[in-house]
Amino acid sequence: MDTAHLGLPVDVPSTALFTDQYEFTMLQAALKAGTAERRSVFEVFTRRLPDGRRYGVVAGTGRVLDAVENFRFDEGVLGFLRERRIVDEETLGWLAGYRFSGDIWGYPEGEVYFPGSPIMRVEGTFAECVLLETVILSILNHDSAIAAAASRMSSAAGERPIIEMGARRTHELAAVAASRAAYVGGFTSTSDLAAGFRYGIPTVGTSAHAFTLLHDRERDAFQAQVDSMGRGTTLLVDTYDVTEAVRTAVEVAGPELGAVRIDSGDLLLVAHRVRQQLDELGATGTKIIVTSDLDEYAIASLAAAPVDAYGVGTQLVTGSGHPTCSMVYKLVARAGSADPKAPLVPVAKKSSGGKTSIGGRKWAARRRDEYGVAEAEVVGTGPVPAELAERQLLVELIKGGDVLARESLDVVRDRHTAARANLPLSATQLSRGEPVIPTEYVNGRSGSQTGA
Template identity: 75%
Template sequence: MDAALLSAPARTADSAAASTALLTDRYELTMLQAALRSGAARRRSVFEVFTRRLPEGRRYGVTAGTGRVLDAVEAFRFTTPQLDWLSDQQVVDEPTLAWLADYRFGGDIRGYGEGECYFPGSPVLVVEGSFAEAVILETLILSILNYDSAIAAAASRMSAAAGTRPLIEMGARRAHEQAAVSAARAAYVAGFSATSDLQAGFQYGLPTTGTSAHAFTLLHDSERDAFTAQVESMGRRTTLLIDTYDLAEAVRTAIEVAGPELGAVRIDSGDLLMLAHRVRRQLDDLGAEKTRITVTSDLDEYAIAALGTAPVDGYGVGTSLVTGSGQPTCSMVYKLVARASSDAPDAPLVPVAKRSAGAKSSRGGRKWGARRLDAEGVADAEVVGTGPVPAELADRQLQIPLVRGGEVVGREPLAAARERHIRSREQLPMSATQLSKGDPVIPTEYVTG
């Protein structure tokens, strides 16, 4: 693959260049208006993205979408048609519209590096600025992190189950068309090798792959005609889809048409474990020992693991990847955790937290996160704290600077996020990648500074 293409900044897609400012819940703007009027809008504020729990049974989470957040914050500018619409609809008043017209985030963002594992309470992202400039980013930041991290968490389980065999993301048809592009990106961060989605290739430089569907075989008068047409067009190293009619006959025809140099065959239905063995034997008998077998039918991490001993050379994963394998979103929230004690410009920050009964309480204060390792270098706790970082955790901090004074400073190639994820996952206890339901693989400990 082309490593240069994976360097930042990402190739800008038509849609990525558009304003992101209205991808926002209305209440962000009405709160802004009320706070501008009360004067509290200027109070320095710290918002934190965290999750109270992992999805049921999951042993770790995966931070993803951080790079997209940076692009989206930069593109958070209100255009004239948007402002006119907000005015027409009386969403906010004139002073607020004037404020929005000049909006540009000027604060600071720190966060877990993209690809980093996270746990309940991990301060995955910390946004600091005036209340006004920080509050209106809530919806957009959560949309991105909640979706991308859900996909990455599923992808990570699949890539752990697949071991060294390559995984191809091919779920575009089972997800919203724009979400699919982000899903391909998140899957790459968590270990997938390629995607079927061309926009993900165009926009993020991901390797793309794909050859043909059943329709191509059915279009032709015979399977032989179809295979011949494909090999003439794409060469003998192509992948032929062999389950339109009869599998054994298709394998025979495929090798007759392409010769034993045929790149791969793809099986998209049936009992994949049994069929993979049967097709492998047949290919070997025909002298096509190097022809690979790709399987692509409703796979998830469990099916991938179950095929571990089958003679399969690669997996294509669709539905279960783009829907987070049963967990299509995360429960990340964006909470005010500290704010200036008064409207005075130099007022100190004070921690704040929702205190009502129920499960939605939160811990106040600006937080850092660190992963403590044991003597063997294996993670044994997620340590989350306010105040100074203990000396023994100084080099185990997980937040990195992403935006400083409104300028993006944390952009990185997608390959760096992918490498970070592999390193982060490898440092977890072995049981992290067990597929059975379990608790978070390390506990979260709180340190108050």
């Protein structure tokens, strides 16, 4: 994969306003109270997986690193905050010199996660960490939701390629992020050129029904496309009559025709008929690509069909029914003073209604059985048990404000494939179910364990 543009667009704007106003009002109040410089630890986690899902997928980490690096307050941003009187002049002065100088740890991108998994830990002063809450959550919640849907779809597709085609079904910037997340989750290419340019993802595309309708005859449209793109192109055959279109396509391109695309109808039935017709016409090497509002269930239903590739749009970019992961960003520990050497004190929200959290700076490890298959997500505070020391999941992403862990998407994609393969086989079942492994919490002081 070409990684010439991997990471950032050519001209990166500040990400400082991709946030909620209360981050700034908390900052101003903390500066006045003298608590803004207290050393703090925030963690990103989700209390539960989307209903029925068996695992989650960490995606967007690379975009988070870019966002943190570009969280800067230039004159335009400061002018906006001043004009709206969102914060006072003292706070504006502090923001003018903002650079995140703390540390960020996290699950490597592409790894799987479960309820309670501390997939990202942000450490620094309260002031510098609290400002990052919204931008981190907006990236991780969106990208991880898309990657989880993509993972389910690519698992259902098996070895067959699967193309991301959802740019027209979401916001133009979300479309680029969705393409990236889909690639992490196992998709092989995208129709979105901005995603190809920015992240080096392979791009594909040939023609829509409009191209056929433009011409006086379907044959003329096919001939024009073959003349332009060669016999290996993909011809769309469901504008009028599929059987007639397939016959015409082979007459125009010959048995060297690369593929036909079917975008409507009973895909299982039509695919079988088209395969039989192609073989009878001598186009035994011509592939069949199916599109038309596919999701993981539709893909699974086509497993026995003579289909060579899938194209997925709407259901992918909307998370196949779960467009967010409900991740939260919570303060779990803080110092009792601004002294950098002051010890950290665990803190946690204890309100009712299922929104409690567990205090303390956490580690996470995945316990495996004798066959190397994951059997539990272990999350704890304090010392890491010796038997789990080599199974820890968090890696250092940013140290002292400097990014340490940029990776190519191919590395991330391969990591996800390996992580999914190490889960129990039931992880790939599409039926509704509980998380495929439990989460166990270890209290560092007592060594006690509790279930998720």
